[in-house]
Amino acid sequence: MNDRVAVMGVGNTPFKARHIDKTFPRLAYESVKAALEDAGATKEDIGSTVYAIYNDFFEHCAMPDLHIHYQLGLARKPGSRITCGGATGGYAVRAAVAEVASGMHDVVMVVGVEKVGDVANVFDMVKSITYAADPFFEASLGASPAGSYGGAILWHMENYGTTEEDMARVVVKNKGNARNNPDAQSPMEVTVEDVLGSPLIIYPLKILDHCLNSEGAATIILASEKAVGRFSSDPVWITGVGASTESGRQAERDDAGKSLFPAVRASALEAYEMAGVADPGSAIQVAEVYDSFSGVEICLYEEFGLCGWGEGVQFLTDGRADMGGSNPVNPSGGLIGGEHAIGATGVYQVVEIVRQIRGEAGARQVPHVTRGLAQSMGGARGAYSVSIVVEG
Amino acid sequence: MADDRDPRFVPIKVQDGFAVIPDRWKVDFRVSAGELSRFYIELKENARLMGTRCPNCGSVYCWPRSWCKDCYVDCEWVEMSGKGKLTLCSRVEISLSDIQKEVPFFQGGVHLDGARYPVVVMLRPVEFEDLHVGMPVHAEFLPSEERTGRIRDFYFIPDE
Numbered sequence: 001m002n003d004r005v006a007v008m009g010v011g012n013t014p015f016k017a018r019h020i021d022k023t024f025p026r027l028a029y030e031s032v033k034a035a036l037e038d039a040g041a042t043k044e045d046i047g048s049t050v051y052a053i054y055n056d057f058f059e060h061c062a063m064p065d066l067h068i069h070y071q072l073g074l075a076r077k078p079g080s081r082i083t084c085g086g087a088t089g090g091y092a093v094r095a096a097v098a099e100v101a102s103g104m105h106d107v108v109m110v111v112g113v114e115k116v117g118d119v120a121n122v123f124d125m126v127k128s129i130t131y132a133a134d135p136f137f138e139a140s141l142g143a144s145p146a147g148s149y150g151g152a153i154l155w156h157m158e159n160y161g162t163t164e165e166d167m168a169r170v171v172v173k174n175k176g177n178a179r180n181n182p183d184a185q186s187p188m189e190v191t192v193e194d195v196l197g198s199p200l201i202i203y204p205l206k207i208l209d210h211c212l213n214s215e216g217a218a219t220i221i222l223a224s225e226k227a228v229g230r231f232s233s234d235p236v237w238i239t240g241v242g243a244s245t246e247s248g249r250q251a252e253r254d255d256a257g258k259s260l261f262p263a264v265r266a267s268a269l270e271a272y273e274m275a276g277v278a279d280p281g282s283a284i285q286v287a288e289v290y291d292s293f294s295g296v297e298i299c300l301y302e303e304f305g306l307c308g309w310g311e312g313v314q315f316l317t318d319g320r321a322d323m324g325g326s327n328p329v330n331p332s333g334g335l336i337g338g339e340h341a342i343g344a345t346g347v348y349q350v351v352e353i354v355r356q357i358r359g360e361a362g363a364r365q366v367p368h369v370t371r372g373l374a375q376s377m378g379g380a381r382g383a384y385s386v387s388i389v390v391e392g
Numbered sequence: 393m394a395d396d397r398d399p400r401f402v403p404i405k406v407q408d409g410f411a412v413i414p415d416r417w418k419v420d421f422r423v424s425a426g427e428l429s430r431f432y433i434e435l436k437e438n439a440r441l442m443g444t445r446c447p448n449c450g451s452v453y454c455w456p457r458s459w460c461k462d463c464y465v466d467c468e469w470v471e472m473s474g475k476g477k478l479t480l481c482s483r484v485e486i487s488l489s490d491i492q493k494e495v496p497f498f499q500g501g502v503h504l505d506g507a508r509y510p511v512v513v514m515l516r517p518v519e520f521e522d523l524h525v526g527m528p529v530h531a532e533f534l535p536s537e538e539r540t541g542r543i544r545d546f547y548f549i550p551d552e
Binding site for chain 1 (some may be wrong): 407414423480481482485
């Protein structure tokens with residue numbers, strides 16, 4: 001990066017299955033107002049805005065960003081929208097980092113919002129996601145997102161002996177962590193047995209193995225190093241950003257060795273290189289990662305190099321990903337316990353890491369954090385991925 | 393009982409003092425299959441599974457692509473044997489799709505003989521437990537009167 005990029009303000013709404021009392025522009029506004037107050041800034045400080053809004057159906061609008069931007073009083077200033085499936089938030093942060101690092105703007109805001117529950121029912125909600133499938137061939141199968149991730153999980157089970165019980169432990173951890181996050185949608189004390197007993201959707205994934213569907217918004221305000229002094233908050237730095245892609249078809253992958261999510265691996269390695277992270281197991285003190293399904297989180301420990309290939313279950317059962325472990329993963333509750341307001345997710349992950357570094361994470365505070373990782377992915381089996389290293 | 397009225401003309405609902413506005417998007421398409429047309433026509437009319445081959449590097453693509461993403465040259469049509477090996481399988485217990493409503497159904501990855509990449513297809517085992525990654529499978533086509541030219545026109549079953 002040409003210039004260093006700081007996060008000066010963070011804000012979010014609570015995440016819920018339904019915010020019947022608020023429209024999507026209002027959710028965005030509330031997170032923006034919170035982030036501006038956090039930074040000690042006003043809307044006049046914002047040079048450019050990048051919106052992270054995944055799916056037109058959720059906002060029942062094909063240009064939802066426009067209808068937020070004007071109402072934020074930001075007309076005549078640049079505003080654009082990123083949509084990259086579950087990696088929408090991560091890619092939006094990356095676009096904003098580029099605007100700052102290039103010297104184009106000194107202060108850039110990223111606003112992630114989604115109102116998933118405005119789709120009338122879960123069937124239409126999932127249908128709107130399946131419209132992301134390859135339109136000429138695979139879309140006509142009606143395959144769901146769970147199927148694309150399920151294949152990777154089955155491979156992990158067959159090759160490393162990972163069990164449904166192992167995966168259920170991720171749910172116990174993440175819904176448990178969510179109990180310490182007042183903004184989380186699904187704080188729960190669940191047992192492995194509860195998870196195993198919940199209804200099967202696509203073998204081996206059960207309802208409690210699934211991420212949430214959420215409504216809510218998250219905002220971060222980025223600034224160039226020379227603009228940091230305009231704000232009242234202490235800067236937290238984005239030191240590494242990696243982004244990658246894969247085929248949008250579920251089974252189509254070039255050989256990637258043992259990597260089940262090659263785009264994730266590539267994005268992590270790029271971010272590590274930019275940030276100078278040589279040994280992720282010791283350098284990454286906390287991580288907010290894309291636990292779209294419980295078993296995916298186990299795969300991600302390996303993709304991020306927090307442990308070796310095939311050691312993800314051991315990493316989990318040793319408690320290394322737990323609060324109090326060597327590398328707590330998803331202290332916010334992640335997508336399973338915290339929220340998955342899709343476009344907002346990748347932004348909220350950065351919000352959480354910034355709070356951890358500032359020591360503002362309350363009951364879920366990981367001690368002495370100076371560096372963390374935020375990672376989001378989307379499309380069939382992680383076809384988009386963004387990894388972001390954040391440092392104090 | 394389902395309300396089949398167009399939601400756009402249904403009165404708003406009031407829930408906990410807040411208005412909820414029923415709405416609907418409905419869009420029909422007429423998608424140009426263009427350079428990929430032969431795949432659909434051969435499938436529907438002749439129950440043939442077509443792929444393409446790059447004349448430069450020899451990669452065989454099915455699903456077909458009209459140009460090779462590595463060589464940037466146009467590919468030529470080839471007929472696939474319909475035989476391959478199972479690479480993934482999943483059993484769908486709750487369908488969230490309005491295309492496949494009957495459950496359980498089975499989908500999986502099949503690496504067609506000669507093809508560069510696996511494809512995701514419908515599977516029809518007798519029992520899910522009969523499916524194993526790596527096993528040889530082959531395509532069976534629906535009878536002519538049931539084929540619509542979509543990839544649902546065929547499914548894979550284990551070889552005898």
